Amino acid sequence: MTKRTIYLDYAATTPVDPAVAAAMRECLEPDGNFANPSSSHSAGQRALGRVEEARAQIAARVSAPADTIWFTSGATESDNLAIQGAMLAHRDQGRHLITSRTEHKAVLDTAAAMEKQGFEVTYLVCDSDGLIAPEQVAAAIKDDTTLVSIMHVNNETGVVQDITAIGECCRSRAVLLHVDAAQSIGKVPVPLDQWAADLVALTAHKVYGPKGIGALYVRPGTKLAPLMYGGAQERGVRPGTLATHQIVGMGQAYELADTDREAPVLAAMRDRLWAGLSAIDGVRLNGHPTQRSPHVLNLVFPGVDGESLRLGIAEIAVSAGAACNATAPEASHVLSALGLSDTLAGSSQRFSVGRFTEPAEIDYTIERVTAEVARLRELAGGAPAWCTN
Ligand SMILES: Cc1ncc(COP(=O)(O)O)c(C=O)c1O
Structure with missing residues (x-):
């Protein structure tokens, strides 16, 4: 441009930061880390090393252990995996989902798709400043509520929800919390060691990384049904050959943020x-x-x-x-x-x-x-x- x-x-x-582009290029060239990270030969294992390094960089940025970061194609997929995956995995315990009217379409359209499948969805209404009060979340939780999905930073207004307080409401009622944090990195801290969040959607392209790569933070023990089948990558919940160059780019972008x-x-x-x-x-x-x-x-x-x-x-x-x-x-x-x-x-x-x-x-x-x-x-x-x- x-x-x-x-x-x-x-x-x-x-735009992709030049340092991110340089890290990605290294994974694309014939003498670089282009091998399949699932291959057992040394070239594959070297590529796997770069993937795991990126996982650690992303985890460090959000104060989480590396093995809680699962790669996806972006925040849209992460939102889908979090909401559909959690609701389907817990369908016998509870079929009620709570979200808000100001979510990104990646959440709202997923919630609508869940409604079509017979799940019940409550849409919380924000105040005129765009805020959801934690008390609204508490009041909406029912015995059959499985998941609350509330975004951190709104992509249209920039309004930041009080995820700490909302998380406490969810935790006290043993309800899962999913947070769309696609806009947050590099602008507002995402302290996952302090939030009671179980699932958090992340993406690379809002923070000088490449498009088409993201991650879902999954708190250990959180049950998710896979939305795709086809391999053992990302614990079999998100199969498919890992996109080494994209992942390395995301890791570098998060390190810089x-x-x-x-x-x-x-x-x-x-x-x-x-x-x-x-x-x-x-x-x-x-x-x-x-x-x-x-x-x-x-x-x-x-x-x-x-x-x-x-x-x-x-x-x-x-x-x-x-x-x-x-x-x-x-x-x-x-x-x-x-x-x-x-x-x-x-x-x-x-x-x-x-x-x-x-x-x-x-x-x-x-x-x-x-x-x-x-x-x-x-x-x-x-x-x-x-x-x-
Ligand atoms: C809040 C929010 N959620 C989800 C998304 C979708 O992210 P991605 O483009 O990585 O699928 C975006 C960006 O468009 C966003 O701003």
Whole structure:
């Protein structure tokens, strides 16, 4: 991508860090670690060594033992394996699943598929800041509840749920907790040694690793039914030849993702953007003002059609919300859950900053968005009276 595009869509995906690409390349070349890690010859065992090193790097980043990290193709698969795998494995003990309306589609569509198979699902409703109260989780747990699935960092608003407290509710009622932490690494700590979480979905491509690789943290003793059959890899629960280069890339990406170092830099960029854009008449922040990740700023510009704004600032990559829903015509289910009308949800933009964001790009974005909002409002006959400060 040329530098003429300003990339402020790091919540959708990130570029691969050059150090990650170099580590991956070593596993692709004829004199590198390309062998099948399941092969018993020395080349295979060397590749296996690299896989296990990556497993340890990922485990270290989330304060978990290495053998709790099981590789998948990404957070979507991890969410599916966690939810379907746990519900199917415990189908005789309990058929009730609890989740929330603001989850990623990887969870919501999986929950809907479980409902079609005769499982019962409770969808918790967040408050207008996007938060789920731990008491709501406690109140929803029934005798036949098997699993609660609540995300950590919301991909559209950046709102961070109180997983520690939610985990305590689940643990005290002997209910499993699954957490989608796809957006968290490098931005908000994921202390699995402190959370009472049994299953946690991780991915590489939100944190400068390659697409198509992820992991599921599985607390020892958690029963999961496999969704695929075909080999003994990943304890037979997730069979298939291990993608050494992808796994090594993910390991390297997680090693580089130092939250203590990076989160304050991201927060400074996000705050610089908000300081500039908050001067626009009527602009509002979507999601909790403080309990949120440093990389996401979701704003509503009343009276401005979101798609028109994105077209007007085409040299700046921002999005309406989740990239996977970008072609869906309906309003964001996350912003609707926060109580926004379809019109306000359609006037919202997600800006997300990352490792390669520069202050000059933020300043340019402030200038361009401010001018474009003014132009679009002018075309529409001026900003409505209620949205002037
Ligand atoms: C919160 C959340 N969960 C799940 C996913 C899906 O992750 P992946 O692209 O690794 O399947 C994403 C990213 O799109 C996400 O932001």
